[in-house]
Amino acid sequence: ETGVTQSPTHLIKTRGQQVTLRCSSQSGHNTVSWYQQALGQGPQFIFQYYREEENGRGNFPPRFSGLQFPNYSSELNVNALELDDSALYLCASSLTGRLTEAFFGQGTRLTVV
């Protein structure tokens, strides 16, 4: 166990709906990153949050947005869901400025129908 928890573990949504995924970071970690892992692929970086500000973004449209709270927990919001948004969403917590490994949660499996 890494100490990073994500909720929910599974979710089914309809195309066009909105979804919020949650992540509780490891104690002492101030940075949260989100990754999308499509079936059979490696995780792709969505964005990173540090001190409640977005601190880097991958090649994802603006309908993917996030929040980080003062306790360093985080949310990933996706608006106007598309079928291609079906994937495993992984949260990773780390310490900014430290080039060491991040700790991953178990992920949220999102299915868009």
Next chain:
Amino acid sequence: AQTVTQSQPEMSVQEAETVTLSCTYDTSESDYYLFWYKQPPSRQMILVIRQEAYKQQNATENRFSVNFQKAAKSFSLKISDSQLGDAAMYFCASLTSGTYKYIFGTGTRLKVLA
């Protein structure tokens, strides 16, 4: 652009034998780490081994070791005395000081045969 390439979609190994998973990477950064992560069906990414780019010595963790060839930008994982529990997806990844984001390869599915 930073890239990580895993050219073996799937590998098989007999229990107790040795297997090597391949990975090549490309980065313009001089300060970076390389990792191998294991992802079992439970989906949790589990760190197997990491290598600091500035260290010439290859990292070793029990049955897992790497062959880090910096000039060739190659980073292979060797698993010795393979066990049934080693069966999983293995991802190679880089992490650089410029962005602090992981770049993952596409993964190698490892099957361990009893």
